[in-house]
Amino acid sequence: MAPPTEGRKSKPKGRPKNDTRSLKRKRDVDDLEKLQKAVEELDLKAEIKDFTDLPLSQTTASGLEASHFKTLTDIQSKALPLALKEKDILGAAKTGSGKTLAFLIPVLENLYRQKWTELDGLGALIISPTRELAIQIFEVLRKIGRYHTFSAGLVIGGRSLQEEKERLGRMNILVCTPGRMLQHMDQTAAFEVDHLQMLVLDEADRIMDMGFQASVDAIIEHLPKQRQTMLFSATQTKKVSDLARLSLRDPEYVSVHEAAATATPTTLQQYYVLTPLPDKLDTLYSFIKSNLKSKIIVFMSSGKQVRFVYESFRHLQPGIPLLHLHGRQKQTARLDITSKFSASKNSCIFATDVVARGLDFPAVDWVIQMDCPEDADTYIHRVGRTARYERAGKAVLFLDPSEEEGMLKRLEHKKVPIQRTKPREKKQQSVKNQLQNMCFQDPELKYLGQKAFVSYTRSVFVQKDKEVFKIDEYDLEGYAASMGLPGAPKIKFQKGDSAKTLKNTPRAALSSDEDSDVETGEKKPKKDEVRTKYDRMFERRNQDVLSGHYSKMIAEDDLDKDEDQQADADEDNDFLSVKRVLPVDEDKNSDDDEGVAAAGPAPKVIHGLGKEPLVIDSKRREKMLKSKKKLLKLKEKGTKLVFDEDGIPHQMYELEDEEAFRKQGPAEMQRAKFLEEEAARVREADLDDKQLAKQKKREKREKKKAREAAAKASIDDDEAPELVGLEVGEDPMDLLRSLPLPEDDEVEEKEERPAKRPKKWFEDDSEDEKKKAAKKKRRVIEAEDEPETLEDLEALAAGLLS
């Protein structure tokens, strides 16, 4: 047995092992009793400043210390004593004020004091409205609970249900999103919640609102009524109906900032700018350009808006890393993006309300609300992503003039101090033309823009607060034009659903096929209207130009269709979107492949053109096949044949019969013989070539002399034709011949190779490589023979100059 390590207390000698264990157990029991007593005796009126002043287990205290938490925030000092005494709590405090610890510490402590073990099953359930927030809560729990022996899990979807099922039964603490949790409660037989002690709802008002209503009610039905329930939010729900749904027992309302003059952090500066809808993108771009050294979050009303602005702005290359986040991205991508944004010093993320609540990105400088929030509470949560825990921050709200009065009234009512500011004229720049160009050149971007336009318009239409959102007063045509669209897509609205309900309704419950239930369409061309090829181009989508990036985006969307509802909270629903209406002219044939395949007649198949049969599933493809040139691309490449004296074709290189080869002698000898013969042939050919070259030169010299003589004669006759840029009598070939001829490709490459420039953040490798390939192509100039005609030389000179 190894000797006891220095500094570590050795076991008392001679004492039986069992005695030690029972002594330890007794000491633990004593400690627990003491802790329990201290909690019971805790004076609720006493001022608690440090975590060490609280009756906490050594394990939690050590976890807090190791995570560098020392002093309590206001909400923590008010809520923690009550929560430790197992009271039901309604906690309200400003954003970034430390509510997470106010419920996580009691979760750990109360289970600890009840000696909860793995065998006792689920002890505490923490519900969050979004996956990102659930992950964040889980991370904090892991940090401060690192010395505890509880098992804790994250149930948020995005990975296999089976995998989660297997682990669920063993968990003591779970952090979850409502949709996924309910799925498990309904489907996982081994998952027991009968002994649950604590239920926590973070961002409670959001979880209790209409979108989550059904799932939350169903979850609560599974839970035992006797439990501790805690609700936390910066905008707390006090609705009696909500509290009744949760069966709270005499809840303590802990609101530390209710008496405060403002509902938002005092370190937060808040502004609004009046920017009519058609100028919104210009204002946003100008703002980003003027704040390249900042960390910015830009909130938009829908995922489609986010995608359009991200895709178009990244092409404009503002000079700051751009990111985008919305509910339809794959979970791994979302995680990657949030961690990138957290780690970055300066970057700009375009996001939907999926990041509006609870997320604790470090050191955000600006929160921009490009689209007006649906209500003052959403405003408060969005701006709360900056100015967190004693840090300073700034927020700007973009308002259309029609929204100003209504929104300011709402904000004032919620005690939000906001003042108007104007963007600097000097810094204002317009991107309208560039967007128009981009949409014109890239039908996919245009299509994305149309969808963004429709989803924005619809989001405004479904808003409940008609005092703020007056659909008739927006310049929608102007907005569409500012996005680079050729006219505003026509939208047919459906009545009945409110923004909030739609916001959280699971996508599956809405339309699964975006375009199948659309009520909207692009402007139908009138029959007699003159249509240019540009009009037609603007109306197309999914042509051959489909960019890889966009297809990837679309693929991501499809992959992500099974995401849980709360994660999609931000996402617009597809009961309206752009319907592609084809022009009546011949381009009506130019439907995209998917459309025809889905709805049209069975596709034709052509065999024999290439290796694989060609499927003609659209008229456009059929048309393409009628063009010989295009068809060539699809054909197999020909094989080169040589004909012998009898006119029989042979492959260029045919393998000799092995036996015949052997008969001719050893391979090495045959090889030497072959080389010798070939060398002799080359020498002979070389001689011929040299003679030919000499003869050509001689002929040229003679021709030149003849021309000079003729020119001289004509000068003498005073009838010489003018040669622009040349001295009279000078041979035009001489000038061009004096241009340096490339020796070989390598020299060219050295001369032309540009100085290596650093890769810009917005360039991806494939683009880089494409450029390189294009450059290489340009560089290759065939210059083996001396140019002979003027045309040859002109072509060569042009090649060199370019």
Ligand SMILES: Nc1ncnc2c1ncn2[C@@H]1O[C@H](COP(=O)(O)OP(=O)(O)OP(=O)(O)O)[C@@H](O)[C@H]1O
């Ligand atoms: N006692 C403390 N001492 C130091 N930092 C703290 C303390 N409590 C919380 N914080 C830090 O403050 C920040 C905000 O905390 P938290 O995310 O819990 O805020 P919140 O009130 O839940 O905000 P929101 O309303 O936006 O969800 C976090 O970075 C957290 O680490």
